[in-house]
Amino acid sequence: xxxxxxxxxxxxxxxxxxxxxxxxxxxxxxxxxxxxxxxxxxxxxxxxxxxxxxxxxxxxxxxxxxxxxxxxxxxxxxxxxxxxxxxxxxxxxxxxxxxxxxxxxxxxxxxxxxxxxxxxxxxxxxxxxxxxxxxxxxxxxxxxxxxxxxxxxxxxxxxxxxxxxxxxxxxxxxxxxxxxxxxxxxxxxxxxxxxxxxxxxxxxxxxxxxxxxxxxxxxxxxxxxxxxxxxxxxxxxxxxxxxxxxxxxxxxxxx
Amino acid sequence: xxxxxxxxxxxxxxxxxxxxxxxxxxxxxxxxxxxxxxxxxxxxxxxxxxxxxxxxxxxxxxxxxxxxxxxxxxxxxxxxxxxxxxxxxxxxxxxxxxxxxxxxxxxxxxxxx
Numbered sequence: 283x284x285x286x287x288x289x290x291x292x293x294x295x296x297x298x299x300x301x302x303x304x305x306x307x308x309x310x311x312x313x314x315x316x317x318x319x320x321x322x323x324x325x326x327x328x329x330x331x332x333x334x335x336x337x338x339x340x341x342x343x344x345x346x347x348x349x350x351x352x353x354x355x356x357x358x359x360x361x362x363x364x365x366x367x368x369x370x371x372x373x374x375x376x377x378x379x380x381x382x383x384x385x386x387x388x389x390x391x392x393x394x395x396x397x398x399x400x401x402x403x404x405x406x407x408x409x410x411x412x413x414x415x416x417x418x419x420x421x422x423x424x425x426x427x428x429x430x431x432x433x434x435x436x437x438x439x440x441x442x443x444x445x446x447x448x449x450x451x452x453x454x455x456x457x458x459x460x461x462x463x464x465x466x467x468x469x470x471x472x473x474x475x476x477x478x479x480x481x482x483x484x485x486x487x488x489x490x491x492x493x494x495x496x497x498x499x500x501x502x503x504x505x506x507x508x509x510x511x512x513x514x515x516x517x518x519x520x521x522x523x524x525x526x527x528x529x530x531x532x533x534x535x536x537x
Numbered sequence: 538x539x540x541x542x543x544x545x546x547x548x549x550x551x552x553x554x555x556x557x558x559x560x561x562x563x564x565x566x567x568x569x570x571x572x573x574x575x576x577x578x579x580x581x582x583x584x585x586x587x588x589x590x591x592x593x594x595x596x597x598x599x600x601x602x603x604x605x606x607x608x609x610x611x612x613x614x615x616x617x618x619x620x621x622x623x624x625x626x627x628x629x630x631x632x633x634x635x636x637x638x639x640x641x642x643x644x645x646x647x648x649x650x
Contacts, residue, residue, distance in 0.1 A: 306538050317538055365542035387538050456543070503618060505547025518547075522619040 299324035301375065302383035303333055305345065310396045317385070318342075330370035330378065331359050334386060334398065347398040354512065357448030361398050362387040367453035369512040389453040405449050408465045413491040414472035417484025427481050439478040442471045442520055444513045451507035451517050463496035467507035467517035470498050474520035477527060489531050498524040554611030557604045564601065 301322045308315035320337045331349055338345040349359040354372040361370050363378050364385050378384055392400035420427070430436060451467035452458055458466050473492050476482045492498045498521045507517040574582035588594055617628065 304538070315538075362541070365539045385539055390541060502551060503547075503615060504551045506543065506545065509545040509547060516625075519625075523622065525619055526622065 304385045306387035307397050308394055310394045328375045330363055330373045330375055333375055346396040355446060357446035360389055360448040360450045362390055367450040367510055369448055389449055391453050391458045405452050408469040409472060412465045412469035412473040413484055413488040414469055417482050419483035429480055435478040439475045442475040442515055445471060445515060450510055450512055454506035454510040456504050457500055457502055461500055464500045465496045470524055471517040471520040474523050489528055492524050493528040553607055557608040560604050561608055
């Protein structure tokens, strides 16, 4: 390579390295998945999502994947990267490379629509099934309820509100993998947040929903949700909170 | 494609607890069968107990005590984690205190024997 060529590459922030990127391809819904390897030029600053985008824009325009915000807010770009569920827009490729290769697959525990795109419906349906919806007792004519930011319940509620619904915890969870009815970490964490929210009036409905067949007591506290949550939330502890509250309410009823 | 990666400390704690539980469950019927010999066939039991002098059986006993200890502490860990609404820091402190006490107790035990 000439000196000018080297200089040009340096300016472009590009090295001559080539990444071996293996992507799980599949037509979805029962079709077989086949790994396909692409050679992608390595750049100095490159996320996993950048790599997938490069493949779609330069190597194979039929590659399907999802993303929207690219800054870790929308929760749509999660994929399995070397067997670990990750938000790909905020994961630098250099952090996950195995030598110069990486394997990218659709999120686990959800039906694949095509290539890297999964059907998120089961994930969001369970969110609702866990009563992860607002239960209001007030109308717009009532005064706004005062909230004590320092109360123990509010601190618990605040711990879970940064969830972006990316489904990384759901894909990481071995209990979901073994039990299709299990509501999963994200939905249960939402239920725990609402249970601790002074503005929410759904206590009885939430406790009923989360102690049902697919509820919080299915959790084995394996902790993959907490270990892999990209926003460093702690769904495992939230579910433990639900276990305590449902047990307390059960014994109170029995008396 | 490669399998799901799981090797984080919480998962290791989970799998050690479960596998030790399965191993102990397999051991228990054997244990009761040997104990039952005390009533049904005392001579056979004496013969069997002589086996316990063998090195390999001593090693197996070590394994058994290890399984029991690992399973007990795994269970205590799980109960503390799920039933005590402590902060992670408090739990780490409690676990360290238990570990240090256990180490000191072990040191005294080793000196004693």
